[in-house]
Amino acid sequence: MSKSQQPLMSEITPQTEDFSRWYLDVVRKAELADYSPVKGCMVIRPYGYAIWELIQQQLDKRFKDTGHVNAYFPLFIPESLIMREAAHVEGFAPQVAWVTRGGDEELEERLVVRPTSEAIIGTMYAKWIQSWRDLPVLINQWANVVRWEKVTRPFLRTTEFLWQEGHTAHETEAEAEEETLKMLGVYKEFAENVLAMPVLDGQKSSSEKFAGASRTYSIEALMGDGRALQAGTSHNLGQNFARAFEIRFQGRDKALQYAWTTSWGVSTRLIGGVIMAHGDDSGLILPPKIAPYQVVIVPIQRGNWQETVLPKAKAVQADLQSLGVRVFLDAREEFTPGWKFAEWEMRGVPLRLEIGPKDIEKGQVVLARRDTREKMPTPLAELQPRVTSLLDEIQQALLARAIKFREEHTSSSATWDEFTTAMEGRPGYVVARWCGRDVCEAEIKSETQATIRNLPFQQVPGGVCVHCGQPAVTDARFAKSY
RNA sequence: CGGGGCGUGGCUCAGCCUGGUAGAGCACUCGGUUCGGGACCGAGGGGUCGAAGGUUCAAAUCCUUUCGCCCCGACCA
Incomplete structure (x- = not known):
């Protein structure tokens, strides 16, 4: 290993030593988030929030492009409303925070802090929807939600988190x-093209379905430790919530009928996914x-650098900014x-631009890629197109690398013996035949820790279940998960 | 919610067993020399030892309670 390839962040635990500690080190050292005085709640620091804002912008555009509009619904949901959909309440009951007092008065009706907003939104939809002409209603909300979690981890699972819910x-x-x-397709495209995080899209098994949904679909991403992360879900709620909240309309045939509803969401968990999908021992x-910064410029401060190097660095910054590149000088x-190199590498900046007296003599700068650590002297005349194409290359390379990683960490098992062997260590996905029964899925989980991440869209029956030997109804993608 | 570990300047930790003036490295402030892969010298500032109660002449140290964080297992974006 050449010197330039050695990890420099000795303050970060190596991934192979303890992946989970590595993750926490990166979150803290890169100043993405910090623990707050509130149990299970983190502070998203400016650098982490900037990532979230970029995710929001690019997702929001996709929502608008597919005909959705944004709105905002209340944080509190009256107890009576959340109780309406039986499966929904049952699913979320252990996770809700209750408000029982306002000021010094006991509330007549308790309020839950939304764990998700189907109940309050469904109630409003019932008022707004009268006729088939009112449909479809396509609303998204950017919000915080609260789920009383027992075990929390920054970005991956916190008591309060930010998300969008359509x-x-x-x-x-x-x-x-x-x-x-x-x-679901929007999520997949976004995850792959924006986050460079390849995902498997498919249907959740009935036991992993959203509480109250008819069908749940998910995108699943593979993390650097071979565990899968549910990165987004999309639910077909059938008429379940429409019946519970009386979302009815008069149809084209004049008959009164229940609407068909959906909900879909991704959260700040995506940031956790990006960290674990791409990061290395030097950090993010x-x-x-x-x-947040696509290019960081590090001027070499030698001699009268303020008169020589700095103006050039500022000019380069302006040149790149004029292209719309996010640059920090x-x-x-x-x-x-050297300190700055390590620091910005740790914080994941894709491109570093070094500029010093020697470069100015030669009319060049030195570019360094975060993903490959390659250093490239680049003539100033070629800088603009070079930076643009390099950023694009890095984006592509990260996706390609992650796809390759997933391929190397995907196997299939025909027998239970193969399956248990395959599930040892850090296996990634194991594809196997499955009988479709909840109990069998539960047994597999208790014996191997592996769960069904999702099922391919094409469910082809035939053969026998990898675990119980009964007739199989489909392939299933198994993995240990977050 | 069970099992384990840890709470001492901003960070990483030593000190605790065997009670007796709170320490180190890094970070920070100031001055100077440096600067192409985490520079160096000098001088400084900063901690009611997670919290509460108890034992004691005396508690970071012993006892009790409590809170938080991390790791491993049962539930989840």
């Missing part, structure tokens, strides 16, 4: 299903499309270049 109502079952799959590696005098 809630739509449709005239027909087919339309609702189309919407559910369309938004951010895909350019969500990097790190002209702090209290740190040496």
Whole structure:
């Protein structure tokens, strides 16, 4: 290993030593988030929040492009409303926070802090929807939600988290299903093209379905330790919530009928996914499309650098900014270049631009890629197109690398023996035949820790279940998960 | 919620067993020399030892309670 390839962040636990500790080190050292005085709740620091804002912008555009509009619904949900959908309450009951007092008065009706907003939104939809002409309703909300979690981890699972939840109502079952799959597709495209995180899209098994949904679909991403992360879900709620909240409309045939609703969401968990999908022992590696700084300029401070190097660095910064590149010029005098290299590498900046007296003599700068650590002297005349194409290359390379990793960590098992062997260590996905029964799935989980992440869309029956030997109804993708 | 570990300047930790003036490295402030992969010298500032109660002449140290965090298992974006 050459010197330039050695990890420099000795303050970060190596991934192979303890992946979970590595993750926490990166979150803290890169200043993405910090623990707060509130149990299970983290503070998203400016650098982490900037990533979230970039995720929001790019997702929001996709929602608007598919015909959705944003709105905002209340944080509190009256107890009576959340009780309406039986499966829904049962699913969320252990996780809700209650408000029982306002000021010094006991509330007549308790309020839950929303763990998700189907109940309150469904109630409003019932008022707004009268006729088939009112459909579809395509609303998204960016919000915080609260779920009383027993075990929390920054970004991956916190008591309060930020997300978006789309809630739509449709005239027909087919339309609702189309919407559910369309938004899953948006998530997949976004995860792969923006987060450079390849995902498997498919259907959740009935035991992992959203509380109250008819069908749940998910995208699943593979993390660097071989465990899978549910990165987004899209639910076809059938008429379950429409019946519970009386979302009814008069159809084209004049008959009164229940609407077909969907909901879909992704959260700040995506940031955790990006960290664990791309990061290495030196820290974070951010895909350019969500990097708060895509390029960091490190001037070499030698001699009268303020008169020579700094103006050039500022000119380069302006040139790149004019292309829409997010650039930070790190002209702090209290740190040496070497320190800054390590620091910005740890914080995942895709491209570093070094500029010193020697470069100015030669009319060039030195570019360094975060993903490959390759250093490239680049003539100033070629800088603009070079930076643009490099950012694009890095974006592509991260996706390609992650796809390769997933391929190397995907296997299939025909027998239970193969399955248990395959599940040892850090296996990634194991594809196997499955009988479709909850009990069998539960047994597999208790014996191997592996769960069904999702089922491929094409469910082809035949053969026998890898675990119980009964007739199989489909392939299933198993993995240990977060 | 069970099992384990840890709470001492901002961070990582030593000190605790065997009670007796709170320490180190890094970070921070100031001055100077440096600067192409985490520079160096000098001088400084900063901690009611997670919290509460108890034992004691005396508690970071012993006892009790409590809170938080981390790891491993049962539930979840």
